[in-house]
Structures are given as structure tokens and as C-alpha cells.
Amino acid sequence: MSMRDSDTQTAPAPGPVRPPKAPAAAEKPSLIGLDREELAEALGAIGVPDRQIRMRVAQLWHWFYVRGVSDFADMTNVSKDLRALLAEHYTIARPEIVSEQISNDGTRKWLFRFPPRGAGRPVEIETVYIPEEGRGTLCVSSQVGCTLTCTFCHTGTQRLVRNLTAEEILSQVLIARDRLGDFPKGETPANAAVPSEGRLVTNIVMMGMGEPLYNFDNVKKALLIASDGDGLSLSKRRITLSTSGVVPMIERTGAEIGCMLAISLHAVRDELRDELVPINKKWNITELLDACRAYPGLNNARRITFEYVMLKGVNDSLADARELVRLLKGIPAKINLIPFNPWPGSAYECSDWEQIETFADVVNRAGYASPIRTPRGRDIFAACGQLKSESERMRAKERAALEAATPAAS
Known part of the structure; x- marks a missing residue:
């Protein structure tokens, strides 16, 4: 492994990877930590059609936990309208x-x-x-x-x-x-x-x-x-x-x-x-x-x-x-x-x-x-x-x- 040569360092607070654009975003419920069933319910609650939910859950799961995105805008294979709808109701921003x-x-x-x-x-x-x-x-x-x-x-x-x-x-x-x-x-x-x-x-x-x-x-x-x-x-x-x-x-x-x-x-x-x-x-x-x-x-x-x-x-x-x-x-x-x-x-x-x-x-x-x-x-x-x-x-x-x-x- 590589090792630092310097003594103890304190980095400045870097903030979230992509901070919410407005304080109100912090009040939105997060989709991180929901299991698949709960994620499906969250999508249904904002009007995602039933026939799409299973596919959308798989997409979001991949973006959250494989790709590691923290902004809906980065989900390139999700439609622009759905990304906007998700961002309106939920957050995936880091603390x-x-x-x-x-x-x-x-x-x-x-x-x-x-x-x-x-x-x-x-x-x-x-x-x-x-x-x-x-x-x-x-x-x-x-x-x-x-x-x-x-x-x-x-x-x-x-x-x-x-x-x-x-x-x-x-x-x-x-x-x-x-x-x-x-x-x-x-x-x-x-x-x-x-x-x-x-x-x-x-x-x-x-x-x-x-x-x-x-x-x-x-x-x-x-x-x-x-x-x-x-x-x-x-x-x-x-x-x-x-x-x-x-x-x-x-x-x-x-x-x-x-x-x-x-x-x-x-x-x-x-x-x-x-x-x-x-x-x-x-x-x-x-x-x-x-x-x-x-x-x-x-x-x-x-x-x-x-x-x-x-x-x-x-x-x-x-x-x-x-x-x-x-x-x-x-x-x-x-x-x-x-x-x-x-x-x-x-x-x-x-x-x-x-x-x-x-x-x-x-x-x-x-x-x-x-x-x-x-x-x-x-x-x-x-x-x-x-x-x-x-x-x-x-x-x-x-x-x-x-x-x-x-x-x-x-």
C-alpha cells in the first residue's frame, strides 16, 4: 500500500459531493437506506406507473450503490422528466x-x-x-x-x-x-x-x-x-x-x-x-x-x-x-x-x-x-x-x- 509521508493532517470540511441547491432539499426524505420494497412504494407515491416500477427500482439501486451517485442529474439512463420528479420530492445527497x-x-x-x-x-x-x-x-x-x-x-x-x-x-x-x-x-x-x-x-x-x-x-x-x-x-x-x-x-x-x-x-x-x-x-x-x-x-x-x-x-x-x-x-x-x-x-x-x-x-x-x-x-x-x-x-x-x-x- 502507499502511505503518507507527512504528519497528522486535518482537511477542511469538503461538504457533500453535490450539496443541495437550497436548504429545503435537506427536508426531503432520502431514498438512501430504503429496501427495494420501500423504494418501489416511494416511486409509486410520486406517480411512476406500476409497469415501470420494478425496472426503475433496479436502475436507481445501481446508481446509488454501484455507481455511487449523489445527484439525480447524474443518472444518464433515466429520463429527464423522471429525474426532475425525483429531485422535486426526494434527495440522495450526502450528509x-x-x-x-x-x-x-x-x-x-x-x-x-x-x-x-x-x-x-x-x-x-x-x-x-x-x-x-x-x-x-x-x-x-x-x-x-x-x-x-x-x-x-x-x-x-x-x-x-x-x-x-x-x-x-x-x-x-x-x-x-x-x-x-x-x-x-x-x-x-x-x-x-x-x-x-x-x-x-x-x-x-x-x-x-x-x-x-x-x-x-x-x-x-x-x-x-x-x-x-x-x-x-x-x-x-x-x-x-x-x-x-x-x-x-x-x-x-x-x-x-x-x-x-x-x-x-x-x-x-x-x-x-x-x-x-x-x-x-x-x-x-x-x-x-x-x-x-x-x-x-x-x-x-x-x-x-x-x-x-x-x-x-x-x-x-x-x-x-x-x-x-x-x-x-x-x-x-x-x-x-x-x-x-x-x-x-x-x-x-x-x-x-x-x-x-x-x-x-x-x-x-x-x-x-x-x-x-x-x-x-x-x-x-x-x-x-x-x-x-x-x-x-x-x-x-x-x-x-x-x-x-x-x-x-x-
């Missing part, structure tokens, strides 16, 4: 890109702004692109904020504002492909860190802001569109959904979405996991692992990934490593060891590298593939557990400054 940051390791982070949609104000989320040799992984958000309050996670310090819609989840994929030149006739930015050949966005991981299984319907719809063979056509084996352990929804994820599964485990004892991942108080480790054993389609070729953040003196002992191996016995699995990524105000430190390697040796000797995930994008707060909207970061800084300036009560 606003507030900022684009590029790490010195090639990782990219975008800050996106979406309409209020009941939240009272526009909302912001972050999406991260991680380039590696042979693949490019897009870390996608499912919620604005999070309710889970995992103590090692920066995102968990931001209160939940609302769920993202299927359109907003898919838009993260579409904009990433726009910005990387990953659609036909698209141009990849000069010196960008991307796979050397093939697709530039090859994998999606639902590991961004929020808990995907608390927004199941919208996540399901978005991922089924992303994996549709006539559109974005991402293999379900290249789509991974990460959950902190919403046990009742795990079986449905396998049965209805069919993607790969990742579990944010991070502890091998309930008393510690209760602290690190508080959802464990509702569904404990035994219940979680029972749901994993029953995951539809689970086999040695479709293993569950268990994510384990390495916290110095907290969960990184050899006893922890041995217990982790014991817990996962009989589950086709691999373990990702994640060096803790620090953030302002965190109470944790990353385990020493030597200790991480010793921990990994125990896991590997037991037959689990256990890559140590080298931190990516730390310099732009794009690494695991570091995502948070910029407005929330600013508010947190303002609160901290106010508290520092206010005399303590006697």
Missing part, C-alpha cells in the same frame, strides 16, 4: 462532512453531521478508515453517543442522543468510498494509504460509536443493503458486528443478518466485567458465552472474535490469560488483544508490551489465533475506544475548565 483528519499512519477519521430528527439539534458522529496491506476496514457508528458506559471507553462518556437511521449508517460507507475514490471513475487522493489493488473499502466493522444491537432494525437494514449482490456487494464474511453483550439479540444477528460476530469481552470474571462493561450485570459471562455457542452458522471458518483490551494491572495477568482460554473452550473463536488507547481523564494505563506478548503466548499455545492489534490513528483519536463527537469533546473541555476555575466548597 455534511465537518472534518477529515489523516493520521501519520494513514488512518482517516471523518466527523459527520446529520439533521436533528427529533434530537433537538444536528448530531455528529465519527467514522474511521483503517488501511492495511490487502484490505481497507471502515469502522462504522450505529448511534450518536452510547448508553453502556464501559469505563475504559471514551465514547461511553458521551450520553446517548439517538439511534442512527439506516440511511445514516449507509451514508458513512458511501462517503468513505467517495473520499477514497472507490466508486467507478472516482479518484483516490494522492499518496493516500490504501490497499495496493482491488477495492479500497473491503471490510465493514460495526465497532464505532454506540451499541449496534440496541439499534438492531436500522443496523440490519443497512447491512443487508451493504451486502446486497447487486449493489455495494460486500461479503457477509467481511462484515463484522461488535456487541458488548446484548444476549437476546445475538441469535437474531446470525439468523437475520448473517454477518461475522465480535464480542467485547475484556474480562474473565463477572466482578471485573461488571466494572469494565456494566451490561454484564444484566447478562453475565456465562449467559453471553452460551449465546455465542449457539450463534447461527458458527464453525471453524466463521469464528467469533473476542476483543480484549489490555489494561495494566487490571486484566492482564497470566491467570487471566489461562482463564480466558478455559472460558472459550469449545467455541470456534479468535482473540484480538487490543493495547489500551488512552484518552483525557481515563483512569487506566496500557499494559506493558512485554506483558501483552506473554499474555498472547498463552492464548496462542492454546490454539487461538491471537494477533496483537497495533494501535492505529492514536494521534487523531481514531483508535478503538477513542471515538466521540467533536462537539462533545469541546463541551467536556469547557466543563473541565469551569470546574477548575470554580473554588471548591468549604
Whole structure:
């Protein structure tokens, strides 16, 4: 892959690929994120004849998800009158890109702004692109904020504002492909860190802001569109959904979405996991692992990934490593060891590298593939557990400054 030689860069907000010509356009419903049946209903609602709808749905689907257009005017095999009718009633414009940051390791982070949609104000989320040799992984958000309050996670310090819609989840994929030149006739930015050949966005991981299984319907719809063979056509084996352990929804994820599964485990004892991942108080480790054993389609070729953040003196002992191996016995699995990524105000430190390697040796000797995930994008707060909207970061800084300036009560 090619890599940038420069240090962290912050690109000016580029705006949508083709911004609406008038503010009113933002109030129109979007056709992005509709399934085929809903798209057919939308066309029927504006007077497209029944005999044409199936053909028109196929045309629009191709333009949205194969060609990547964001303006009806670019649909050259659709009549001018129909393009005008579509533009009058609907939009396919991209949401606003507030900022684009590029790490010195090639990782990219975008800050996106979406309409209020009941939240009272526009909302912001972050999406991260991680380039590696042979693949490019897009870390996608499912919620604005999070309710889970995992103590090692920066995102968990931001209160939940609302769920993202299927359109907003898919838009993260579409904009990433726009910005990387990953659609036909698209141009990849000069010196960008991307796979050397093939697709530039090859994998999606639902590991961004929020808990995907608390927004199941919208996540399901978005991922089924992303994996549709006539559109974005991402293999379900290249789509991974990460959950902190919403046990009742795990079986449905396998049965209805069919993607790969990742579990944010991070502890091998309930008393510690209760602290690190508080959802464990509702569904404990035994219940979680029972749901994993029953995951539809689970086999040695479709293993569950268990994510384990390495916290110095907290969960990184050899006893922890041995217990982790014991817990996962009989589950086709691999373990990702994640060096803790620090953030302002965190109470944790990353385990020493030597200790991480010793921990990994125990896991590997037991037959689990256990890559140590080298931190990516730390310099732009794009690494695991570091995502948070910029407005929330600013508010947190303002609160901290106010508290520092206010005399303590006697």
C-alpha cells in the first residue's frame, strides 16, 4: 500500500459531493437506506406507473450503490422528466462532512453531521478508515453517543442522543468510498494509504460509536443493503458486528443478518466485567458465552472474535490469560488483544508490551489465533475506544475548565 509521508493532517470540511441547491432539499426524505420494497412504494407515491416500477427500482439501486451517485442529474439512463420528479420530492445527497483528519499512519477519521430528527439539534458522529496491506476496514457508528458506559471507553462518556437511521449508517460507507475514490471513475487522493489493488473499502466493522444491537432494525437494514449482490456487494464474511453483550439479540444477528460476530469481552470474571462493561450485570459471562455457542452458522471458518483490551494491572495477568482460554473452550473463536488507547481523564494505563506478548503466548499455545492489534490513528483519536463527537469533546473541555476555575466548597 502507499502511505503518507507527512504528519497528522486535518482537511477542511469538503461538504457533500453535490450539496443541495437550497436548504429545503435537506427536508426531503432520502431514498438512501430504503429496501427495494420501500423504494418501489416511494416511486409509486410520486406517480411512476406500476409497469415501470420494478425496472426503475433496479436502475436507481445501481446508481446509488454501484455507481455511487449523489445527484439525480447524474443518472444518464433515466429520463429527464423522471429525474426532475425525483429531485422535486426526494434527495440522495450526502450528509455534511465537518472534518477529515489523516493520521501519520494513514488512518482517516471523518466527523459527520446529520439533521436533528427529533434530537433537538444536528448530531455528529465519527467514522474511521483503517488501511492495511490487502484490505481497507471502515469502522462504522450505529448511534450518536452510547448508553453502556464501559469505563475504559471514551465514547461511553458521551450520553446517548439517538439511534442512527439506516440511511445514516449507509451514508458513512458511501462517503468513505467517495473520499477514497472507490466508486467507478472516482479518484483516490494522492499518496493516500490504501490497499495496493482491488477495492479500497473491503471490510465493514460495526465497532464505532454506540451499541449496534440496541439499534438492531436500522443496523440490519443497512447491512443487508451493504451486502446486497447487486449493489455495494460486500461479503457477509467481511462484515463484522461488535456487541458488548446484548444476549437476546445475538441469535437474531446470525439468523437475520448473517454477518461475522465480535464480542467485547475484556474480562474473565463477572466482578471485573461488571466494572469494565456494566451490561454484564444484566447478562453475565456465562449467559453471553452460551449465546455465542449457539450463534447461527458458527464453525471453524466463521469464528467469533473476542476483543480484549489490555489494561495494566487490571486484566492482564497470566491467570487471566489461562482463564480466558478455559472460558472459550469449545467455541470456534479468535482473540484480538487490543493495547489500551488512552484518552483525557481515563483512569487506566496500557499494559506493558512485554506483558501483552506473554499474555498472547498463552492464548496462542492454546490454539487461538491471537494477533496483537497495533494501535492505529492514536494521534487523531481514531483508535478503538477513542471515538466521540467533536462537539462533545469541546463541551467536556469547557466543563473541565469551569470546574477548575470554580473554588471548591468549604
